[in-house]
Amino acid sequence: MAEMKSPTKAEPATPAEAAQSDRHSLLEHSREFLDFFWDIAKPDQETRLRATEKLLEYLRTRPNDSEMKYALKRLITGLGVGREAARPCYSLALAQLLQSFEDIPLCDILDQIQEKYSLQAMNKAMMRPSLFANLFGVLALFQSGRLVKDKEALMKSVQLLKILSQHPNHLQGQPIKALVDILSEVPESMFQEILPKVLKGNMKVILRSPKYLELFLLAKQRVPTKLESLMGSVDLFSEDNIPSLVNILKVAANSVKKEHKLPNVALDLLRLALKESRFELFWKKVLEEGLLKNPSWTSSYMCFRLLGASLPLLSEEQLQLVMRGDLIRHFGENMVISKPQNLFKIIPEISTYVGTFLEGCQDDPKRQLTMMVAFTTITNQGLPVMPTFWRVTRFLNAEALQSYVAWLRDMFLQPDLNSLVDFSTANQKRAQDASLNVPERAVFRLRKWIIHRLVSLVDHLHLEKDEAVVEQIARFCLFHAFFKTKKATPQIPETKQHFSFPLDDRNRGVFVSAFFSLLQTLSVKFRQTPDLAENGKPWTYRLVQLADMLLNHNRNVTSVTSLTTQQRQAWDQMMSTLKELEARSSETRAIAFQHLLLLVGLHIFKSPAESCDVLGDIQTCIKKSMEQNPRRSRSRAKASQEPVWVEVMVEILLSLLAQPSNLMRQVVRSVFGHICPHLTPRCLQLILAVLSPVTNEDEDDNVVVTDDADEKQLQHGEDEDSDNEDNKNSESDMDSEDGEEEEEEEEKEEEEEEQEQEEHQEEEQEEEEEEENQKVFQDQMEADVEESDDVEEEEEVDDEEEDEDDDYDDDEEEDRMEVGAFSLAQGSSVFENTRTTSRKREALQGSAWQVSSEDVRWGTFPLGRLPGQTEDPAELMLDNYDTMYLLDQPVIEHRLEPQKSKSSTLSLCCGGSNTNSSSSSSSGNMEGLLWNQGQMHGLKAGLQLF
Template identity: 20%
Template structure:
């Protein structure tokens, strides 16, 4: 290693030899990257340990210690961290370092001076504290004498007083030292010095010194006896009733927000005892009388720490003081708009989360939890506490209650609703606001569906009865309920009937008890006096009829099945007579009629259907659709609870009733009016729409709705419209090219208009500019609710026929919802239900399904209809999955009957026809993903598709880019291992001839490529796909004896010798060669251009040049005329400019004479400039020309100017 001389800075002029590597290491210790510092420190330590026994090692150690101690006083945190960590490790490794050496180095390297700036002296004091910390955290402290320990302690205590921010820094090392060394606790000198430093009067205490005292008290209670505390602090204990005032003042007065992380708060809480906890927080609460963000954050910090102490859990309710609740809510209410205080929000949410965790403990009683809830909801809290604080703390505490706790809380809520609960203990006359009573009723309702109350049916009846009486009946138990509050409570009561119960019998029992209770309260004479909203006598008669039917069903021994459905509906609709009379009356009359029919037909089977009268399930379904049209969650829940019991009675007619609501093509369906079809509009209408849009955005003006009616017949695709527009405007010959330069203005306008009409189909939906009307939004939500019925039916092992009848309308509804962005919720729900339908694997029966139905359905799925290319692209996956579902249904049907072959042939005929159309016709919109998914299925019809694909692979009728798709599809077919595991023998037998023909075709194809390797019509991507196809065929389990693999290998390698490949093609070629057991290294043959091909190419180029000859002549004539006009215009401009130059005649003449003299010379220079790139100096005469014209003039231009001046 190289050595360098380093002069010591301790006053001695001795020179030591230190290796240069050591110096480099010290530079790396101040690197901002921690990993670099760690690596450098490790290198230094390894070197110093190895050289410990050498004579030069002591000198190097001394130099290193001096550098490390000096570095502790660096002005940057990164440097101090690097030096400190290395020094600590070195003191632990080298036991031969004396404490006196460290003290001497601190005195020499880290001494303050008046000549230094305040910042420099502060850094030096930080270094002194770090030096003490390095000694305290290593074995050096144990090796030090009492005098040395005292000197180190005095050093750190003196440094801590120099700057305010150094106190916590120094005291942390002292606390760690006392915690790590129990022996030091008995050191009298050390203890006396700490008592002297810590036990100062309360007026002199700070947050840092308080942390020192509290931490030492926790570590060594004997260190601060009562006598010492009384002498120093002036109180009996550090935390006692006498010290709470100065203590809380110190805690609540923080200099900056960062002080919230001070460890003193944790130390104070650990010393709290249950007998002073309430008094302590009451004292803290006095500092919250006036709003102050920092003090509030301190309170929340102390509160959060206290909630983690199990011994203080019983005092949790006392912690939430009145001033805390007021400031907590008040500060949240000051936020306006997007204004946020993330630090405050996080502190509050952390406090709430800690509270919830504390209440999860077993010894947290229900009384304590309810007391905290009362703190949040009652004065000074509010019933909208959760809304204001953006939390769910009340709900989370409620969920932690046991059954008895929930009942106690329910009594509290009921007391608020009926007004018996006191709002304020100080003012008994104060009453609850209607909003508070209503919100309390909603909180009571939430208790009904808690998991802990699942089996408490009688208790639920009691609460619902309370809500029924207070909302429907007058003057119950002296409750003071006004009309407005009663209406709101009635809505709450009917919402409470939406109970989440696992069994329908439980719901029937609760509803029956409610109905019986209400029936006992009213009669025909007291309707006016008992009911808040009296009902008519006819309605009361209907109520009595309902109750009679309910009692008859209830008295039967067997009341399950369909009767349970009618019992539930009777009870719900009977109670609805006191809420929505018209809806309930109509519904009950229809239900009575249906129930009578069910009773006549004991078996309740579809065979009882009459030709003149609809089957009863059709009436019930119609009733359900009517109920779903109301925006009521209760009605939606009622139907969801009973409809599963009716699914076994569903027939084709009832299913059509449901899906007709979703079908946008149904003219009788009022919802189809919302379908926005594309219509052609004039440019004037478009301009008017744009003006309306601007007006809407600026003035909210009402623009007329756009009329977009769907055209009759099948709409043209965008490609067809573009082609027809060009054909009609420009020419009658599709093959003739069009020159836009030769187009007249009239033809250009016609072309613009035609293109505008063609591209209008791709214009974003105009509905996006307008807000969805209320009626349309209602219809959208109605359709979403109707989908609940379909989903319930699909979950009940449906019939295959009905499932297939549902699928097509769902797919058509998806198309409808895609066209309008406002239908996004409906689209999401439709996709979800459709996914569930397509996932069905078992059916209740397969009756009514045959090969004709499946084939026709397959055709309907692929029917273009009103879909354009964009819609098909959006729906491609759904269309594909529906077709796959039909194929799976055919397999299920084929396995259950004898017509499997006929089924497969019918569907294969449709699929093969679509495949040929897809590959040969431009206007085919069938999605490519359909064929990919089919060929990945385990379906025997794939054999026929593979044969067709092999025939079309090299067909001239298939465009080149679609040949790539054919190759990809064939690759998928030969990669379908699951398919070959079942049909390998059939594939080998049925495709033997196709494989033989394919083998000869691909050999001929590569032979043709070898004869003409420069054929530009052949794309490398297609060659790459052929390699992948051949590799897939080779890897398949098929024997493929008909394929001539040696000949194919020869032709492929031969072609490779003529053609260079890209990286993808090389990988495919390499893989194929490996499978064919041939080398992928092929020598390239020299490139030879054949003369006949060159001559043919030359003739073709000559023909191409002669073809547009007339057009080039015409364009040349136009360009010559334009150039002539430009020259004439320029001459006129020069003449007009020369009229103002009479006064410069003499100057112009002198310029002409100079030009005459230099004209030959300038021509010469021009020739030289044309032949040599070096610049030439500008002559005098040229400078004149440049001055006049602004650039250098050529001799020809100067002559022209001379003629003009003459």
């Protein structure tokens, strides 16, 4: 675009020539200039702001009167355009232009607006655009920040707003609202001068509209003397004015129902009531007896917001009045009966109000405690209406937190039902069920809520900073979940805690569930960070030590579930093993085993019989895994026909996964990662047996390895001789049946004979294909093994280690696995189930052993759930576990690439040394994939289960 030429001063131009020159100058660069006004009216805010900035920059760099006049004309015209969304855009642009160019007189702009959109000469079609153009024009002058400094323009604007207020059908209360905003910023002297022109001395007019009442309250706040001289002494909270105030607040509540905010007039009335010491009258007469008499949802929500906004303004006595009145009961009932969409709107707002209150009185713990207790005591037949997990508790200081925990503990031990602000809904009152009104039911509901609130408090605590509070909660939960007091003793403070209502089995069951939820919170990740206490021990270990101390004080304390002698011995042996593991705490494996032992040990109080057996097996596995030469120990275990420790551990971990505990699954996952290098093929079979439980009784699950190079699963062939034999047996059975029923079912015999012929044809085709595949795979396997032997001959291996590996592998083959190399002609029943598993394509994508989450049978292998969760698997947070990998890192060193065929088989051979493998391969007894035990012990992947 060409730059604007500087104006010449040679000869003065006539008006016609000047106008022609302006039009010519504008046309030289009109394209860029005009685009600004199009962009200003666009709905996108960023586009509008960017266009306004560019327009201002354009006018600064080109100070030409013609362009400034045109810009003002376009912006003023835009104030009354038909697109209602564009009017505020032009108003804001005009305000910024007037703010940037202070030499432009505001009165001239106001005159241009009234000339363009005259209120006297407007017709019916132009009435609405003209009214809005004048309103947005005054708002533009006010937003420029210059209106309160220009007395003449201010008076004209006030007069114009008074005229606009006479058209409520179009503008509603916006002119008076703009007037209130303007007068709130003008100096006091100017306010006194303007007040008689905008406010009449008639209370009926003031009590007619929320905006006029808001203007009255503003004048009473800023210029009370001038207002009294104008209207005399006015008692706004008199008995005669109460109905009018109620109606005004209802109108104000309806006016902001889309904005979801508190009307300014309601908060101004509250401040005036506090200032004039009429708060109790206002709260009871206007709110509780007026607005809540026949409440609409808009009036109710306005009262709730006013309750939250009033909290920082009230004294201790006023807080007690508010938090124990009818309004707070109405709030509690609304929390119980509201639809979810409305409930989710009001809870965050109330939480924001309460959080602001608590944050503003950090130095007043008593005031914080009063607020927390007040909201906790709002109950529906004993059950508090506020959520147990409430984020506002993070604003409590240390002293208030200690006091609140102590109050919750005392309320749990000795519930004071008279201190509760309790209510019943309309449906509950109509039911009139006597069993629902007994104190025992209210106590149970209250205690259940308190338990979960205590546990949720730990989530917001800094474990290092608030360790004393965490320890109090943990000790309280552990003691009352699993122990009872026989005789009080000073050494155990919990024995001095007495119940006014006995602790029934239902409450104790909730306590047990909450205790393990607390362990989940304290042990989200078993690391050396916030999970540890000051003495360097994990919280789980400290709780186990506390439980051991309680067991040793059998004169004063007894466990709820009595432990037998064998179970107590298992506990003592566990404590001994923990000390041994503590000596090796530098090893990550020892830490993982310690965490598992601690968690299972605490379960002995919940299910002693099951946990006792598991404890013994875990300790045996831990001791064997910690031996210096685990490979030799496994050989000795096979010699004595004992199972390998890692297999026992895998079985234990799989059984623990079925427990409804997210913490248990995390611990099992950690332990799996440490025992993965020691896994045997039998361990993998155990895992797959759980993931693929659809098997026959006489069949064992097995590892399936497929080659998906062409994205096709290979069909597993069956043994040729066994197929023929099975077919012959089936044929003879069919013949015998036909002979017996020949006279009765001749038609059935013909159908079976046709079926036999078809089966014979299919068998002949399969035999031909299998013979071809056998030859191909044998040739490829021989070449592959010879190649692998050449590579192994070049490596230097210690002779003693080779002998040891050979001995171990021989033992593994003979005593342990009992699985030899096999071919198509000689199959094993162990791998017969591969046909079923191989059909699941999605279970083998991306890895040799990979199982999709869709293949998990929920009924057979249930996942646990957190307290309060339903049994829906969709709620178990499987987003991060869409696919379960049995092995992260590949362990296949040699993969054969078979030719394309309709059916082929890849199998595992867990044989002896490389020599044996080579010989078995060359003899044609093996096809597919070759693994030896040396490769198996080279696994470095971590086993990840959900």
